[in-house]
Amino acid sequence: KAGVTQTPRYLIKTRGQQVTLSCSPISGHRSVSWYQQTPGQGLQFLFEYFSETQRNKGNFPGRFSGRQFSNSRSEMNVSTLELGDSALYLCASSLGRVGTEAFFGQGTRLTVV
Amino acid sequence: GNSVTQMEGPVTLSEEAFLTINCTYTATGYPSLFWYVQYPGEGLQLLLKATKADDKGSNKGFEATYRKETTSFHLEKGSVQVSDSAVYFCALSEQGGSNYKLTFGKGTLLTVNP
Numbered sequence A: 001k002a003g004v005t006q007t008p009r010y011l012i013k014t015r016g017q018q019v020t021l022s023c024s025p026i027s028g029h030r031s032v033s034w035y036q037q038t039p040g041q042g043l044q045f046l047f048e049y050f051s052e053t054q055r056n057k058g059n060f061p062g063r064f065s066g067r068q069f070s071n072s073r074s075e076m077n078v079s080t081l082e083l084g085d086s087a088l089y090l091c092a093s094s095l096g097r098v099g100t101e102a103f104f105g106q107g108t109r110l111t112v113v
Numbered sequence B: 001g002n003s004v005t006q007m008e009g010p011v012t013l014s015e016e017a018f019l020t021i022n023c024t025y026t027a028t029g030y031p032s033l034f035w036y037v038q039y040p041g042e043g044l045q046l047l048l049k050a051t052k053a054d055d056k057g058s059n060k061g062f063e064a065t066y067r068k069e070t071t072s073f074h075l076e077k078g079s080v081q082v083s084d085s086a087v088y089f090c091a092l093s094e095q096g097g098s099n100y101k102l103t104f105g106k107g108t109l110l111t112v113n114p
Helices: none
Strands: A005-007 A010-013 A019-024 A031-038 A042-050 A053-057 A064-068 A074-078 A087-094 A108-112 B003-006 B011-014 B019-021 B023-026 B032-038 B044-050 B056-059 B062-065 B075-077 B086-093 B102-104 B108-113
Touching: A005 A087, A010 A019, A019 A087, A019 A108, A031 A074, A042 A064, A042 A074, A042 B102, A053 A064, A074 A087, B003 B086, B003 B102, B011 B019, B019 B108, B023 B032, B023 B086, B032 B062, B044 B062
Parallel strands: A010 A108, B011 B108
Antiparallel strands: A005 A019, A019 A074, A031 A042, A031 A087, A042 A053, A064 A074, A087 A108, B003 B023, B019 B075, B032 B044, B032 B086, B044 B056, B056 B062, B062 B075, B086 B102, B086 B108
């Protein structure tokens, strides 16, 4: 059974650009969540999608957005990149929602220069 | 809101030593509790979980017991190996309600020397 796949693994962007990250969840999983990991702030929740609807959003500016497709694949987009957006972005998929365990991808390492 | 506090380390042990990483939590409801492990350059892997009070999660020699009275979920292993060197994260998720997310501790870096 394939795990959670995130693409690309590494990305270098310039300030002011935008970026799109992709996440393919485990087959059959309907919930996809995104997290930002930085040395200073640790792991912070970005948003959760379930059945193509955003169900929950963390405390991030509107430059961070996402969506989920009918096959449960998800994308997140960051517009007008800032140096502080440099981070490891992790996607997690779950079979259901509340209380179910989450399986993480290897992450996308975004560097903003 | 919910929060997780864990010892930040770093923790350095010799092979075969006993490991304890403390984790306490604050939650409004009855959360599920998890330990995740992250190896260098990788994402997070679920190590173990517990969904209700007094449950004991265990995996690969690691154990943690859900203690509601002390709001704790300490990770233990009787004899660590060099291959256990990684960052360990304690996390919780609420049960019930309309929101689902994991709240993580800051992580504890464990280094095991041969």
